[in-house]
Amino acid sequence: MGRRTLPLAVIAASALAVAAAGPVHAREAGRSETPVASGSPVTGVSESAVRVKVPLPASAGPHPQACDWLSYLRFRHKDGPAESAKADRILVAQPGILEGAGAFDSVARNTVAAAAKSGRHIEFWALDRRSNCLEDATGLQAGLKAKDAHLAVDYYYRQKAVDGRKFAGYQSNDQVKWLQNVGLEQTVRDQYDLMAAELPDQAARKRKMMCGGHSLGGVLTAYFAEWDFDGNHATTNDAGxxxxxxxxALDTRIETGLPGVGGGFPEDWVPLLQFGAGAVQAGLETGVIPRSLSAPAVINTETMNLLGIAGLAANLAPGGLSDLATYVPSSFNTDSTYRVLFSKDYPTFLKGSPTVKDFRFTNAAALGGLLDDNSEPLAFMQSSVGFWDGGKIVDKEFPAPNNLDELGLGGLSRLLGKEKKAIPDEPGGPLFSWRNFDRVGAPDDPVYTSKDGTPFTSAGKEVTDIGELARSLSEHPLDFTEHYFPTKMVTDIALADVPGIADDAVHENGLTANPTLNLEAGDGLGFSDPQPGDVIAPGYQHLDVLTASAVQNDGRPEPVSTNLAAFAAR
Structure with missing residues (x-):
């Protein structure tokens, strides 16, 4: 397998709000740090949102002023030093595809807390990629502050202002033209510039900082490690x-290409790839290739924002009746997305009936239906947060049947996940609720079974608290999801051997220059190619390495953060 390949899936409280106080620890006018309040059950961990001014080069083209800033969420222990330079270690994490900084919330808190128990004060920096500057969190933050999810819907869908501000709409392909110039090189350089700005001493960075990421973040970390940042390939102090x-590596590898994928980047994802880098760049410049990753349904800017709204509703009122499918105005995008995600079989999908609007769900159940591994059809968006409850549950066999192995289609599990899918089957019936991860297998669990007689799930397969997932989706000023993922990022990786794209990724020894910890989801994407020394988290899906509860169903500490904290403490 060539080294320039892309993994298949690189590619989602209580009165909580960003503190209204002014910026703190402002080293200069080009930096601000603002405390973030949290309802996390993991106590002793402080969070702040940091912004650092690092302007884009003129070659990027016209862009919003907000995009001349880089941002990250800083997690540290309350008993640790206030200055990052005095921390024992700093973990710097690149998010996966379609992910923002908020996705690292649970693993960051769990890791910082675990390290503190052993007397080590570490920090966890969850990076937000530059394109996330295009997101507007006003509606979600207003709904969080007022404890009313309808305020978020009103802002994003009903043209209602918040503090005099109205939503400008989701950015069109023409409006994000500058993203055609934001690819692999800009992304790794952004990480370097941010690290250097926050910790100017290179020797201190080398001693204190550890670099990694989730999913695509592992690939980006590999390129970062190889990159020469001063343009002089003979010097190495500046090398990543x-x-x-x-x-x-969180369910990924620190490699420019992940093992177990079976070849290079699929050309049918971006057909112009077969005509070379020039054709791809021309496609981006003319808009023939969308400048941000998008599909007509399920994966696009609007649906990523809807996940945040669903998380907000489940955060504020988990047992309340969900009206996400009715209060959000109908559109082709939302209707198509619900049709894909909530059709139990092909006849239902083709008829378009019954629809999700014919069922009654709690807010927690609505969120579970969107992201749980027994519901969500895309493996890279799955977490293990529990199971449906409250009525008749049947096999969900759209978009694929549950017996893929019997049909000789087991390879599709890389795309669809390994767990059997399930769905409520009583339109107009009872209120379907959600059985949280730690209630699966409890004495009152009815143990829902598939048509083959086997249980859909078990306690050992459930690891993430749906309340914590809801909080992570809705609490942070830097989102869990990534609304405007630059297409150029994946085309650059696919074409990285072409001159002019990754010319400064010259230090191939950089991948082995430092020790690596691989933390893989037992049922996720990285585990398809286990290697000696890997830490395998049983029952975990791709997102669970980020979202799993600090205490697991068997009473043991969460293994990913526990091992990561120990690795950082060495």
Whole structure:
């Protein structure tokens, strides 16, 4: 397998709001740090949102002023030093495809807390990619502050203002033209510039910082490690691998291409790839290739925002009756998305009946139906948060049947996940609720079974608290999801061997220059190619390495964060 390949899936409280106080610890006018309040059950961990001014080069073209800033969420222990330079270690994490900084919430808190128990004060920096500057969190933050999810819907869908501000709409392909110039090189350089701005001493960076990421973040970390940032390939103090003391991979690998994928980037994803880098760049410049990753349904800017709204509703009132499908105005995008996600079989999908509007769900159940591994059809968006409850549950066999192995289609599990899908089957019937991860297998669990007689799930397969997932989706000023993922990022990786794209990724020894910890989801995407030394988290799906509860169903500490904290403490 060539080194320039892309993994298949690189590719989602209580009165909580960003503190209204002014910025703190402002080193200069180009930096601000604002505390973030949290309802997390993991106590002792402080969170803040940090912004650092790092302007884009003129070659990027016209862009919003907000996009001349880089942002990250800083997690540290309350008993630790206020200055990052005095921390024992700093973990710097690149998110996966369609992910923002908020996705690291649980693993960051769990890791910082675990390290503190052993007397080590570490920080966890969850990076937000530059394109996330295009997101507007006004509606979600207003709904969170007022404890009313309808305010978020009103802002994004009903043209209602919040503090005098109205939603400008989801950005069109023409409005994000500058993203055609934001690819692999800009992304790794952004990480370097941010690390250097926050910790100017290179020797301190080399000693204190550890670099890693989730999913696509592992690939980006690999390129970062290889990159030469001063343009002089004979010098190495500026090389990416000399900014880190170690690497960590969350259901991924620190490699420019992941093992087990079966070849290079699929050309049918971006057909112009077969005509070379020039054709791809021309496609981006003319808009023939969308400048941000988008599909007509399920994966696009609007649906990523809807996940945040669903998380907000489940955060504020988990047992309340969900009206997400009715209060959000009908559109082709939303209706198509619900049709894909909530059709039990092909006849239902083709008829368009019954629809999700014919069922009654709690807010927690609505969120579970969107992201749980027994519901969500795309493996890279799955977590293990429990199971449906409250009525008749049957096999969900759209978009694929549950017996893929029997049909000789087991390879599709890389795309669709390994768990059997399930769905409520009583339109107009009872209120379907959600059995949280730690209630699966409890004495009152009816143990729902598939048509083959086997249970859909078990306690050992459930690891994430749906309340914590809801909080992570809705609490942060930097979102869990990524609304405007630059297409150029994946085309650059696919064409990285072409001159002019990754010319400064020259330090191939950088991948082995530092120790690496691989933390893989037992049922996720990275586990398809287990290697000696891997930490395997049983029952975990791709997102669970980020979202799993600090205490698991068997009473043990969460293994990903526990091992990551120990790795950072060495």
């Amino acid at each position: 691998y000399n900014q880190c003391s170690g690497y960590f």
